[in-house]
């Protein structure tokens with residue numbers, strides 16, 4: 001199977017769907033955020049704080065580069081990883097990009113207790129989420145090969161759509 005890259009806003013369900021997809025297909029599951037945390041020995045918020053967002057984006061690029069020759073991966077991508085052209089190109093070159101979307105209210109309910117999302121620290125409200133989502137929307141939609149609205153759907157239903 002060619003790699004599947006799950007993209008979309010924080011809380012869109014990428015990790016949950018990646019787990020389900022991996023167990024259904026036997027593909028190897030990769031959590032980009034978690035892998036970066038392990039490689040750096042630092043929490044995402046600490047990386048942002050100490051080295052800044054650009055540095056974190058660079059780490060995402062390096063990680064994506066390492067998948068180029070791989071197949072059979074289901075990758076749950078960091079919500080901002082696809083904003084860089086280089087990253088979107090690396091994903092396209094080695095797989096299919098699936099965008100998961102959800103309403104800002106749904107996203108808020110899923111992420112409101114998270115302290116591990118520096119972009120939302122101090123901005124944990126529906127209005128901010130809606131605004132940032134709107135800013136990123138065109139980008140997400142342009143790079144995606146397939147788009148799935150996740151509101152009200154189970155992970156199993158979403159997987160079926162992806163594997164159809």
Ligand code: S3P
Nearest residue numbers: 009010011078079080117118119
């Ligand atoms: C980010 C999303 C996060 C994480 C980082 C930045 C973003 O990943 O990579 O906090 O810019 O949208 P999740 O989408 O897995 O929460």
